[in-house]
Amino acid sequence: MSALARPRFEAAVCFENATIGYDRHPAVHHVRGRIEPGALVAVVGPNGAGKSTLMKAIAGLLQPLSGRVVVEGCPRRGIGYLPQQAEVDRSFPIPVFDFIAMGLWRARGVFGGFRRRDDEAVARALAAVGLAGFERRALDTLSGGQFQRVLFARLLLQDSPLVLLDEPFTAVDDRTGDDLMTIVLGWHREGRTVVAVLHDLGQVRAHFPETMLIARELVAWGSTGEVLTERNLATARRMTEAFDDHAPVCHEDHP
């Protein structure tokens, strides 16, 4: 096979009986399976199902309580991760350009000089999210939807083989949601692996070939049509959300 024929991105995620949670309480337990390179996966489940926790574990921000979450084909620092509530201080006085340029961190590092083509890359990313000409605007002058577009522009610059999106379309209007979805589909076409937490099942059915349905544990994982059945969704809804401080030790590993 020639070098040209090899796909540029080959990021996969492998869950090896992973249990992830806080303070010994699993938020989601005994996840097994593999996200293949180039997959476009939706993560679906009720509130408190452990979706965000799962994403944090893939991003490497949370160590599994047991088992392993292994990311192949993408260095941990190269993962493009959009958290549900980005801890961005939007009152900090820097222009949009500087904020987006942080996406080049891996390429330029702490001291790397900023070149002409970096300026152009930033401008292209801004244009791609429909914010051409916003370079000098201050962060605190942006609307919620515009800020979400800015976060996507930064993700574009990160050029990651693996993109994790935690509820990327919540609190944005339809037009912004559609524009951002187009970018996600573009990533998929380029062969990047994309995992997104979503609530809009219509959107999942329309665009995502693969779905993980979780409710504190894996309910179903496979092609979207087979996963999003009434029966599976009803099972997911019956999940218990409460942490019980005196819950017995889970015996799946220790029969």
Add this chain to the structure above:
Amino acid sequence: MTAFDLLLAPFVEFAFMRRALVGAVSLSVGAAPIGVFLLLRRMSLMGDAMAHAILPGAAIGFLVAGLDLMAMTFGGIVAGLVVVLLSGLVARTTVLREDASLAAFYLISLAVGVVIVSLRGSSVDLMHVLFGTVLALDDDALLFIALIATVSVSALALIWRPLVLECVDPGFLRIVSGNGAAVHLAFLVLVVLNLVAGFQALGTLLAVGMMMLPAASSRFWVRDVGAMTAVSMLIAALSAVAGLLASFHLSLPSGPAIILAAGVVHIFSIAFGTAGGFVPRLIPAPHRAN
């Protein structure tokens, strides 16, 4: 009285005024940008806490070596770093947040400091430590202040990118560099160094003024963090000159005069600052079409 008498003569005629000028301006260059980041990180009161925290170190140095600059400085740096590291450690390993644990440690530190000073020194010495002696800076002190300013500005330039990123989006920094704690720690060390430099000239209590007042004023004039550091340096240096002149002509204590000058600039900025000041907001401006 000519403009020369008013503005230049004190510095031309008196060496101690020239020394004070060099010391205070060096201090402005180092401390003001640090203040900008404290302000933007919503840690404005942290400078105050730290200024109190370095007291026992300086007092122990004073107890061991008398009014010796190096001993007091070294003690101050050690005490400041101990408090910073301890509170950082407690914040990362227990349920207590960093501000609370810092408050706890600096109060303990302050009490220890006052006890040590009163064990040996008179109240004159205590006043000296608390309010500084900008008019009696010797060569060593000047070199030290200049050295800290140089180190501080260079270090800030080196850690600028991660520091800004840590302020704006700490979660993102954790992902792309794996470690946000290092830059936070480096920044806290710079805070301590600048406070120790400041307390030579202005004393532990007023050193914070040189750090925070110009920084807070700069927010009323510009909207960009880089520009804010430059403007804050300028305001701090102007306040230093104005304060020294006021102190000379009106026989005011020099340290407080410098901080008061910075205070006057601050109140002026609140009122007339072009980027969010009070009066410009009152002036009705028709909104643009787009």
